[in-house]
Amino acid sequence: MDGVVSQILEQHVLSAAKAVEDKLDEQIAALERLDPDDIEALRERRMLQMRRAAERRAKWRALGHGEYTEVPEKEFFSAAKASERLVCHFYRDNWPCKVMDKHMSILAKQHVETRFIKVHAEKSPFLTEKLRIVVLPTLALVKNAKVEDYVVGFDQLGGKDDFSTDDLEERIAKAQVIFLDGEGSGNPSKQTATSKRSVRQSDTGNSSDSE
Numbered sequence: 001m002d003g004v005v006s007q008i009l010e011q012h013v014l015s016a017a018k019a020v021e022d023k024l025d026e027q028i029a030a031l032e033r034l035d036p037d038d039i040e041a042l043r044e045r046r047m048l049q050m051r052r053a054a055e056r057r058a059k060w061r062a063l064g065h066g067e068y069t070e071v072p073e074k075e076f077f078s079a080a081k082a083s084e085r086l087v088c089h090f091y092r093d094n095w096p097c098k099v100m101d102k103h104m105s106i107l108a109k110q111h112v113e114t115r116f117i118k119v120h121a122e123k124s125p126f127l128t129e130k131l132r133i134v135v136l137p138t139l140a141l142v143k144n145a146k147v148e149d150y151v152v153g154f155d156q157l158g159g160k161d162d163f164s165t166d167d168l169e170e171r172i173a174k175a176q177v178i179f180l181d182g183e184g185s186g187n188p189s190k191q192t193a194t195s196k197r198s199v200r201q202s203d204t205g206n207s208s209d210s211e
Contacts (some may be wrong), residue, residue, distance in 0.1 A: 065113070066109060067108055068108035068117070070117065073126060079115065085115070085178065086116075087177060088117050090133045092122055110169075138150055138151065141172060141177045
């Protein structure tokens with residue numbers, strides 16, 4: 001019986017390897033059919049894409065992307081209008097908000113396509129009332145100057161403060177305010193070890209605070 005299973009598994013592995021090999025052969029053959037003009041056109045197109053991507057990154061960084069910064073209440077709306085995608089942490093000086101700060105600092109560096117900021121809720125009464133911020137920490141997920149979603153406390157992140165940066169990243173990505181891959185996102189191979197690591201291991205369940 002074990003011999004039959006081994007043969008079936010071997011056949012599946014060989015079939016998968018053959019499919020990959022055939023795909024590579026097709027790609028190589030397609031490249032060999034290109035004439036010098038086609039190759040030059042592809043090179044120029046790629047160079048143009050790289051130049052445009054570099055210009056976008058430079059624009060993002062000029063707007064404060066790539067860093068996690070605090071802004072006063074009066075600058076929130078201008079920041080939301082200037083950046084197509086923005087994550088704002090409404091915080092107070094407590095432990096849950098400090099946990100969120102550490103994750104936000106990591107994500108700000110990984111996702112240059114999005115601006116990450118924080119606003120002190122107790123010093124921003126107009127803004128917290130307008131956006132109905134009650135529980136702290138709360139993340140406002142903003143796209144095209146409109147709040148699309150909120151992450152309130154830690155309830156959507158497992159209910160404790162030992163959630164990973166990946167957990168928060170995936171939750172924010174559901175609102176399409178960050179890209180999990182592609183332009184702007186950090187190199188996964190370089191960031192995995194950091195983002196998988198929890199900021200704090202805890203069994204306290206002290207996940208949030210109210211204003």
